[in-house]
Amino acid sequence: MKDCLIIGAGAVGLSLAYELAGHGICVTVIDRSACGTEASWAGAGIIPAAKSRAGDSAYTQLSGLSCQLHAQWAKDLQSDTGIDTGYRQCGEIFFGHQQISGDPLSRDLQTLESLGVEIDHLDQQVLKKLEPAISDECLAGADLSAYRTPASAQIRNPWLLRAIREACLQRGVKIVEQVEVLGFDLEQDRIVAAETTSGSFSAEQVCLTSGAWTKALAGKVGISLPMKPIRGQIVLLRLNEQIQQNIIHHGPHYLVPRPDGYVLAGTTLEDVGFEKQTTVKAVREILHFASSMFPQLATAQVERCWAGLRPASLDGHPFIGLLPGFSNGWVATGHFRWGLYLSPATAVVLSQLMRGLTPQIDLTEFRVDRHVLPLLQNTS
Template identity: 35%
Template sequence: MTEFTVIGGGVIGMMVARELALQGTTVELLDQGQPGQEASWAGGGILSPLHPWRYPDALLALAKRSQLLFHKIASTLHTETGVDPEWHQCGLLITDNQETSRALDWGKRWQTELVPLSGEALIDCEPALNRSISEALFLPEIAQVRNPRLLQALQADLQRLDVKIYPNQAVNGFNIRQNRVSGLDTTDGPRKVSNVILCAGAWGGELLATTGLQLPLEPVRGQMIIIRTPPGTLTRVVLHNNRYLIPRRDGRVLVGSTIERCGFNKQTTAGAREELLKSAIALAPQLAEFPIEHHWAGLRPGSPNGVPYIGPHPEIHNFHAALGHFRNGLMLAPATAEMVAGMVTGGSSSVPATPYRLDRELPATAQHLS
């Protein structure tokens, strides 16, 4: 029997499966649809939290570890599969500067370079920026990846590593005996398992609740558009409040993102499309000259304060979960996979696991970060 069954084929599930396979274990991955087609595909690919100084240390520790791992993972995937995830250290410009002092303090504490820019230096850094923006903070170390290509590379690498992938196989519940999962109830019928790792994104909270454990997780819709521009139109990721522009190598510019609590509704809206385009033109007026190529939505796995739940089930011995990564699933995936693999194989992790426990108490002031 396969040693580990990963439920959920987003970036978290695929990275966990890959890490376990690299350690020589046997792994299978189940997804309710096609792997890599939900929030992991729909996001922007910025390898940093937005306004990182607003986040708890627990999330920042995972982020720092993932940032150290990502370039090597992307390079290895490109070599092994021929698919380039397009890791690119383009830097991040933050143009809303009400928190400059707090941001600079965060940079010193986390050893992350922040450069205050204004005037000609700001124009030199990003010539496409609206001239009405007079000041910004530049984080030159921040990189991005192209989500769909990263997911394509991961799936190809899992196949290379003999991970068995079962698409269109939804899990409806767990057969639990003597505090162990013995099997799954799936749309393809009963399935025996040895160890379960739940990485089901926005659907993970409802599935976890069938085991008697309820966590404060909810789907949060995010809508984005992509504008087709010539290469080089925009060179930096630009962030203002919760709106951002992400330039791809081929010239496309992603514009995100909405934050909407509307259940499992993935429909796009004309209002969001208009709002996103307006915010894009306000940041880079030249974008008004180019067409919107695509408009889509995804469901993020929302959690209070953005800190994910990673660890063993408090009552079920062969059950682990990695859930609630909210807006940062792709960015946190390498460190999450490293942590989960260490837990289930008896290894170690570079980041202490205690702050992510499934049975942790939330601070009284915890709020959903937008």
């Protein structure tokens, strides 16, 4: 392969561009707005602890590989661009575990233990030592169900995106912003050009990494992708001091502490189409959760609220591979709740496949034409 056109400059598209350009491929990335301003900007930046072995499911292997790559990429990006991605191992505490429907990333005790992920079981005393500001109500429940994965990490996704964008430019990637792809020119089994608001772009290979909007673009070449947007809302809180050390998880809700006193409180899983606004109901629910975990958060400043659209395949597994019927049309999308986390491994394995190599993870599980069993429940 000599050149490639990537449509969508979120975490997935930029990571793929970075990886391909690192192997000498001439890459152009097109985005209809500025790079990294959709779901990849909106996400919380949780990087779960994971391990995998040969023989595990492809999803588990993708998670394990991503976990390693985030640590490595953070170092590489910092040394190449001078930009800190905010990657920090901060640990993650779970109060019991509630599997989210359609989310293939299992983080219940049994699964984590069977994978060999390091786990600390927490009683009240240990929890109080780790998180002195946590509420008495949470402490009371801890003996029953709390555990911690010390290797869980976080990234500051806007910083990560800035770093990858810069690293892409250093590797010669052409980034075209504020240009929308409207359709494609086809010749037999090839996509020969993308038609855009700024003319026609052609390349030997074309990859769709357009997040929640990939379904619409794939539809333009006759491919039906079983996916939909799932809205998530976040409230950004600010205190003068950092009172929380670990990421805290309780069912669908979490609190992600930033070292500079900010706390990201999330989230919702809403099946409301492409509506990206925040709502009173969700913000109220998230704020209630935050202050019930850490009473001091009741006095925090509400800095900002936002919503993003997760690109969710109906079975929660991403689509990574060729568009059926095409020899040069590719796709990487549908990562649902974990697209930031899974983006480096997605980029590495897809780049291997696109360059004609056997990918280090068997991608059959992620084929576009697999049988998709709809697991996502209507959550609106």
